[in-house]
Amino acid sequence: MFHTPIVPRVRKRSKPAEADVPRRDEVKFEDVRLYLVERKMGRSRRSFLTQLARSKGFIVEDILSDEVTHVVSEDSQASSLWKWLKECAPKNLPNMLVLDISWFTDSMREGRPVAVETRHCIQDTLPTLPEDSPPTPVASVSPYACQRRTTTENNNKIFTDAFEVLAESYEFNEIEGPCLAFRRAASVLKSLPWAVQCLGATQDLPCLGEHTKAVIEEILQYGRSFEVEKILSDERYRTLKLFTSVFGVGPKTSEKWYRRGLRSFSDILADPSIHLNRMQQSGFLHYGDISRAVSKAEARALKNIIDEAVHVITPDAILALTGGFRREKEFGHDVDFIVTTPELGKEESLLPIIINRLKKQGILLYSDYQASTFDMSKLPCHRFEAMDHFAKCFLILRLEGSQVEGGLHRAEGDSRGWRAVRVDLVSPPMDRYAFALLGWTGSRQFERDLRRFAQVERRMLLDNHALYDKTKKEFLAATTEKDIFAHLGLEYIEPWQRNA
Ligand code: UTP
Ligand code: MN
Numbered sequence: 192m193f194h195t196p197i198v199p200r201v202r203k204r205s206k207p208a209e210a211d212v213p214r215r216d217e218v219k220f221e222d223v224r225l226y227l228v229e230r231k232m233g234r235s236r237r238s239f240l241t242q243l244a245r246s247k248g249f250i251v252e253d254i255l256s257d258e259v260t261h262v263v264s265e266d267s268q269a270s271s272l273w274k275w276l277k278e279c280a281p282k283n284l285p286n287m288l289v290l291d292i293s294w295f296t297d298s299m300r301e302g303r304p305v306a307v308e309t310r311h312c313i314q315d316t317l318p319t320l321p322e323d324s325p326p327t328p329v330a331s332v333s334p335y336a337c338q339r340r341t342t343t344e345n346n347n348k349i350f351t352d353a354f355e356v357l358a359e360s361y362e363f364n365e366i367e368g369p370c371l372a373f374r375r376a377a378s379v380l381k382s383l384p385w386a387v388q389c390l391g392a393t394q395d396l397p398c399l400g401e402h403t404k405a406v407i408e409e410i411l412q413y414g415r416s417f418e419v420e421k422i423l424s425d426e427r428y429r430t431l432k433l434f435t436s437v438f439g440v441g442p443k444t445s446e447k448w449y450r451r452g453l454r455s456f457s458d459i460l461a462d463p464s465i466h467l468n469r470m471q472q473s474g475f476l477h478y479g480d481i482s483r484a485v486s487k488a489e490a491r492a493l494k495n496i497i498d499e500a501v502h503v504i505t506p507d508a509i510l511a512l513t514g515g516f517r518r519e520k521e522f523g524h525d526v527d528f529i530v531t532t533p534e535l536g537k538e539e540s541l542l543p544i545i546i547n548r549l550k551k552q553g554i555l556l557y558s559d560y561q562a563s564t565f566d567m568s569k570l571p572c573h574r575f576e577a578m579d580h581f582a583k584c585f586l587i588l589r590l591e592g593s594q595v596e597g598g599l600h601r602a603e604g605d606s607r608g609w610r611a612v613r614v615d616l617v618s619p620p621m622d623r624y625a626f627a628l629l630g631w632t633g634s635r636q637f638e639r640d641l642r643r644f645a646q647v648e649r650r651m652l653l654d655n656h657a658l659y660d661k662t663k664k665e666f667l668a669a670t671t672e673k674d675i676f677a678h679l680g681l682e683y684i685e686p687w688q689r690n691a
Contacts, residue, residue: 219248223304225295226252228264230275232292240295247302257283261304263295264313273315288388289313306412312389332379334397335648336640336691337681339382343520343690347380347387350407353419354380357406360422363431363442369402376403378636378691387411430454438481438587438613439470470585473557477587479602480611484522486600489590493526493614496594500548501530501541508532508541509624513631514615519687522600525613527631531621538618539563542584545616549588556611557587565620570666571652571659579655581627583617623656625669630655632672637684637691645679653679 225244229237241251252259259281266272276284294311298304333339345351354377361370375398380387383396390408393399399407409416422428427449433456434445453459456475459467467475474481494512501508511517514527530545531538542560549555563582592599592608599610619627630638645653651667652659658667658678667678676683 216245217248218250220250220304222260224250224252224258224260226255226259226262227295228262228266228272228275230272231264231266243299244295247299249298249304255279255281257281259283259287261294262287262289263292264289265292267291267313269313269316272313286385289315306410306414307388308412309389309391312391314391332382332396334375334379335644336378336382336634336637336689337644337679337684339379339691340684340688341378341382341637341691342688343518345381346383346385349410349414350380350387351377353406353410353416354403356419356422359432360425360428363428363446372398372400373403374636376400378640381691426454434459436482437471437478438474439468440474444471470557470559473587477556477611481525481587481613483602483610484524484600485526485612486595487516487521488596489600489610489612490516490523490526492590492595493588493612494528496549496554496588496590497528497530497545497614497616500545500552503548504544505532505537505541507534509621511628513617513628514633517632517686518634518690520690525615527615527617529624529627529631530616530618531624533621535620535622538620539582542582542616542618546584546586549586554589554591555586556589558584559586560584563618565623565656567657570654570657572654572656579617579619579627579630581617581619581623581655583615586614586616587611588614619655622668625671625675626653626657627655629672629675632686632689634689634691637689640691641679644681649679651679 227237227240232240244251255262255276262276264272272289276289281287288307288311290307290311291313294305294307297311354373358370358373358377361367361373379396379398385392387393387407388411390404390411393404393407406416406418409418430449430453431442431445434440434448435442437456448459448465451462453462453465456478459465460475490512494510498510501510509529509531511529512526513529514525515523516526530541532541539562546555546558546560550558561583563580565580565582588611589609590599590612592601592610601607601610617627617631629641642653645651645658650661652661653675658669658675659665660667660678667675669675669678673683
């Protein structure tokens with residue numbers, strides 16, 4: 192029974208509520224669409240509660256459409272409620288929160304939708320499938336990112352953003368275990384085609400430990416994590432985050448500057464004892480531009496520029512977009528390309544040629560070229576995160592707005608006709624192309640798990656150069672990424688499914 196002074200049961204009125212002149216209530220909570228189940232509640236009470244919620248800025252739908260996010264019921268008999276819901280069969284039912292009236296009364300009392308807790312949820316106790324359809328077991332989620340398909344659509348951003356802050360904070364303190372644990376947990380949640388709406392839903396997921404679950408629970412309950420908020424306001428974290436956002440400044444340098452008492456860019460630039468290397472100088476010089484995301488259209492424009500630069504001299508050169516843009520991300524922090532040629536050895540001259548041409552065009556703002564140190568006889572490499580040995584260059588290029596379809600992705604009020612963009616080029620020999628492409632497509636977490644999977648499950652070593660079978664004591668050849676997945680006994684995962 193339901194007794195509270197805030198939401199009293201209405202007495203029978205002579206005039207049905209529906210006949211009231213509808214008032215236009217101001218909508219305060221765009222993302223929440225309620226549906227009140229009439230069964231058990233009764234028509235007049237439903238109508239009263241509907242008006243009450245609308246007067247407090249909630250959207251209440253009259254019918255159970257796919258727009259509904261929160262279904263509220265006074266029917267505590269889960270089985271009969273769920274039977275009815277499934278008969279109504281809205282397509283989006285799996286994503287709806289099915290809640291007890293206590294969530295509604297709490298929300299009315301607070302004047303806002305309160306965070307959903309497990310006690311509010313009315314769990315589905317029915318068998319999931321009708322008898323005549325074949326039983327399909329709930330697909331279990333693999334603990335390896337390379338066995339999951341992860342698109343750019345993240346249904347659990349609220350949790351994964353929080354985990355990323357925690358992981359980074361551990362990284363700044365060089366505490367590797369928990370850092371990796373939070374990155375793995377974030378990656379698992381990113382792969383889910385549904386949003387986690389109560390802790391029970393995470394029960395069968397891999398890589399979620401006690402700490403991660405506590406954070407999830409806090410967010411479910413309060414809409415935020417106090418632990419994360421504490422980190423975000425922590426001076427050390429904020430300073431290291433700021434310093435490492437500069438091109439050429441890593442955690443070590445940031446830490447050194449922090450220990451010296453430096454807290455801002457002006458502190459650094461005003462300190463005569465600080466020596467900035469060439470990369471860092473460019474990092475500060477172009478900070479505004481290169482800390483701003485690069486758009487897909489800008490990435491395409493850069494591809495045209497590099498394409499032109501390389502093909503003038505080497506008509507048979509191969510140029511491929513890699514990194515986040517190959518995974519079909521809309522925005523990135525830089526643009527990554529692989530460039531090579533079919534003739535082995537000739538790829539070594541490609542980058543200097545491209546760099547020269549960009550310089551002549553007046554668009555090379557910064558260039559750090561590293562010649563190849565690749566030596567097949569030094570393989571296989573046992574270190575996971577080791578940089579590869581291919582020739583590569585880290586560039587900052589000047590991109591003209593006129594070259595970008597739809598214009599530059601620029602700060603508001605910036606009227607310059609150009610912007611600076613970070614570009615990475617890597618140039619492996621053609622017989623290493625598939626490994627380099629797989630390694631540079633990312634994501635970082637996908638790569639980590641590919642290597643871990645190879646090592647742990649297959650006794651193989653994988654890096655950007657090669658795949659080595661420790662049992663057979665031999666290298667496995669590959670001309671395409673598909674060959675590598677096949678050697679590893681993995682289903683092929685498309686680049687756009689590697690956003691782990
Ligand atoms: P990025 O750091 O460019 O990341 O590395 P991203 O996925 O493109 O995302 P953005 O740029 O932040 O939007 C791309 C991939 O290249 C590998 C990384 O491991 C990552 O998977 N990489 C990068 C290397 O293998 N070696 C390097 O020297 C640099
Ligand atoms: Mn990138």
